[in-house]
Amino acid sequence: LQCWLVLILLYDHVSLAVVADTDVSCIFMETCMLPCSSEGGTVSAGDITVHSFYHNKDQLERQNQRFRGRTSLFNDQISAGNASLQLTKVEVQDEGRYKCYTSTIDGNKESFINLKIDGKSSVLSLFLLIILILLFL
Numbered sequence: 762l763q764c765w766l767v768l769i770l771l772y773d774h775v776s777l778a779v780v781a782d783t784d785v786s787c788i789f790m791e792t793c794m795l796p797c798s799s800e801g802g803t804v805s806a807g808d809i810t811v812h813s814f815y816h817n818k819d820q821l822e823r824q825n826q827r828f829r830g831r832t833s834l835f836n837d838q839i840s841a842g843n844a845s846l847q848l849t850k851v852e853v854q855d856e857g858r859y860k861c862y863t864s865t866i867d868g869n870k871e872s873f874i875n876l877k878i879d880g881k882s883s884v885l886s887l888f889l890l891i892i893l894i895l896l897f898l
């Protein structure tokens with residue numbers, strides 16, 4: 762099973778309420794894996810390119826700035842149909858709906874992943890606490 766193309770896109774300005782194939786929770790500032798399976802999905806256009814791979818290598822010319830240097834695929838796994846994306850230093854803004862598009866000799870497949878970031882509320886409350894302390898000093 763040769764994988765010709767892997768494309769991972771992020772839908773900006775789309776609410777998390779949209780139904781996805783998979784829900785993933787990641788911890789703020791840690792490394793996160795977006796499972797790129799090859800089951801089902803519907804067709805629509807993503808607007809932010811997170812990662813793309815074709816001609817047997819990463820093609821990052823159109824990658825969005827926000828994801829620069831933070832994404833990788835497991836290149837040795839792609840031929841086995843595993844196109845999971847590793848995302849490092851997860852940010853609060855990474856939260857959203859991702860589309861994984863793969864194209865193989867057997868056809869094209871899409872799947873959707875909802876990414877949620879955990880731990881941001883504790884970061885925010887720590888930040889507010891520091892501000893409060895500074896105000897009362």
Ligand SMILES: *[C@@H]1O[C@H](CO)[C@@H](O)[C@H](O)[C@H]1NC(C)=O
Pocket residue numbers: 796835838843845
């Ligand atoms: C894909 O490969 C990665 C790295 O080897 C592994 O951690 C992950 O579990 C694999 N995912 C699937 C769906 O096989």
